[in-house]
Structure formats: C-alpha cells, structure tokens
Amino acid sequence: MATDTRELSAAARARTAVRIHGLERSFGERKVLQGLELDIRAGEFVALLGRSGSGKSTLLRALAGLDHNVYGKGLLSAPANVSVVFQDARLLPWKRVLDNVLLGLTGSDGRERGRAALDEVGLADRESAWPVELSGGEQQRVSLARSLVREPELLLADEPFGALDALTRIRMHKLLRKLCAAHRPAVLLVTHDVDEAIELADRVAVLEEGRITADVPVELDGPRTHGSKEYAELRESLLARLGVDEAERGGHGASQELAQEREKEEVSA
Numbered sequence: 001m002a003t004d005t006r007e008l009s010a011a012a013r014a015r016t017a018v019r020i021h022g023l024e025r026s027f028g029e030r031k032v033l034q035g036l037e038l039d040i041r042a043g044e045f046v047a048l049l050g051r052s053g054s055g056k057s058t059l060l061r062a063l064a065g066l067d068h069n070v071y072g073k074g075l076l077s078a079p080a081n082v083s084v085v086f087q088d089a090r091l092l093p094w095k096r097v098l099d100n101v102l103l104g105l106t107g108s109d110g111r112e113r114g115r116a117a118l119d120e121v122g123l124a125d126r127e128s129a130w131p132v133e134l135s136g137g138e139q140q141r142v143s144l145a146r147s148l149v150r151e152p153e154l155l156l157a158d159e160p161f162g163a164l165d166a167l168t169r170i171r172m173h174k175l176l177r178k179l180c181a182a183h184r185p186a187v188l189l190v191t192h193d194v195d196e197a198i199e200l201a202d203r204v205a206v207l208e209e210g211r212i213t214a215d216v217p218v219e220l221d222g223p224r225t226h227g228s229k230e231y232a233e234l235r236e237s238l239l240a241r242l243g244v245d246e247a248e249r250g251g252h253g254a255s256q257e258l259a260q261e262r263e264k265e266e267v268s269a
C-alpha cells in the first residue's frame with residue numbers, strides 16, 4: 001500500500017458519502033433496479049459485481065447524475081463532485097495529454113495540478129503527446145489523472161481495466177490503490193472480475209435482480225495474494241453467489257503466471 005496515505009479522521013470516515021435507499025429504475029416493463037439499498041462511507045472503496053445485464057451501469061449512471069429518469073420511491077444522495085472513469089479512456093484526440101487532463105478544470109493553478117496528476121500516474125514526460133501516441137494502459141492512466149485532479153469526493157469506475165491485457169491490469173490495480181490511498185475518494189468500482197474486486201475493495205457488493213444481495217467486507221490481513229486460505233474462501237463464495245460453476249472457476253487471473261506477477265507487484269508496492 002502507498003506510504004502517502006491521507007488519513008481521514010474517524011469522523012470523516014464515518015460520514016456517508018453515498019446513500020441509496022429503495023432505488024428503482026425501469027426501462028419500459030423491465031424493472032432493472034428494484035428497491036436497491038447501498039451506502040458508501042467517505043473514503044471507502046466498494047466493488048460492485050453482478051452478472052451481465054444486472055443493472056451495474058444503470059446504477060453508476062444514476063449516481064453520476066447521467067440518468068434523469070430514475071424514478072420511484074427511491075432516495076439517492078451522492079456528492080456533487082463526482083468523477084467517472086469508463087472502460088475506454090475517452091480522451092479528446094485533438095488535445096494533447098495535459099490539455100485532456102485539464103478539461104473543464106478551473107483555477108489559476110490548473111496546469112500545475114494537471115502536471116502533478118500526470119506525475120502521479122507516471123506520465124510526467126508525456127504531457128505534450130497526442131492520445132493516439134499512447135498505449136491503451138497509458139490512455140487509461142491519463143483518464144485516471146483527469147478524474148483525480150478534480151479531487152472528487154466520489155469516483156465511479158465502470159470496468160475501467162476491462163479492455164487492458166492482464167499484466168497491464170495488475171499494474172493499474174497497484175496504481176489505483178496508490179491513488180485512492182493518496183486522495184481518499186469514496187469509490188464504486190463496477191467489475192466482472194472477482195479478483196479485481198477482492199484485491200482493491202474494502203467491501204464487495206453483489207447486484208442481483210435489482211437488489212444488493214450480498215455485501216461482504218474484505219477483511220484479509222496482509223497482501224491480498226491468491227495463496228491465502230481466506231482469499232480463496234472469499235473468492236469461492238463470491239463466485240458461487242454469482243452463479244459461476246466449478247468448471248468455470250479457475251479462469252480469470254488465476255493462472256500461475258499471473259498469480260506470480262501479482263505477488264511480485266505486491267512485494268514491490
């Protein structure tokens with residue numbers, strides 16, 4: 001874990017950043033969110049798992065204020081200062097890297113903050129590059145810098161690493177952990193990857209049939225490596241909850257090579 005952790009006071013940690021109570025959302029006859037309940041405390045990192053079509057992106061869009069048709073007897077309270085990271089970096093191709101980071105940023109110290117954010121994601125020397133000159137992982141790092149330079153109270157991430165290769169993804173996990181430890185936003189990360197959820201989150205929630213049906217704290221001591229019994233038990237229980245059967249389980253991220261790579265990254269963290 002990063003050493004530059006910004007400690008939140010006990011009072012700040014106890015503050016609820018996101019409160020969702022009885023949220024409903026339908027598309028025509030199809031009820032996607034049905035009385036959903038979820039709270040996220042300030043600085044807390046929650047991963048959201050769920051089968052394809054279970055409504056994860058619908059929930060994220062509602063929280064981001066991008067869905068003006070959320071209705072029903074629901075309560076949704078989220079901070080105004082929200083940043084969103086998507087699976088594709090969504091950089092403007094006609095703007096250089098630093099200008100992409102600065103998009104919409106106000107204040108006289110903008111360029112300085114933008115450069116500092118690029119430095120945090122390891123791209124200080126690429127500020128004048130065009131997006132097309134960057135790899136997919138580098139573009140996603142610019143997208144993270146663009147999100148965090150705004151010091152959001154809430155960071156929403158919709159499968160941000162889904163399009164990256166497995167090794168780049170591991171490195172991005174390490175970077176995201178470092179950035180979150182430094183900036184302490186509340187985070188809601190949508191992912192299909194159970195390992196990603198366990199490695200990054202304080203809590204893992206499962207969305208099924210429009211509701212949160214499991215909300216599990218990740219209480220693993222030490223590095224979250226695949227080798228530990230606790231990790232394996234939590235992974236199994238989440239996969240079972242998602243209805244992934246025995247034959248499908250070893251899959252994503254479980255190869256020996258990736259497990260070793262993860263451990264190397266943990267040791268150097």
Ligand SMILES: Nc1ncnc2c1ncn2[C@@H]1O[C@H](COP(=O)(O)OP(=O)(O)OP(=O)(O)O)[C@@H](O)[C@H]1O
Nearest residue numbers: 027030032050051052053054055056057058059192
């Ligand atoms: N604008 C829309 N109009 C009609 N139906 C929609 C709309 N947006 C989402 N849906 C439907 O709502 C359901 C949930 O979609 P959503 O994108 O939230 O799922 P998801 O859990 O994010 O899926 P995935 O993991 O595949 O990305 C799906 O059945 C989808 O077809």
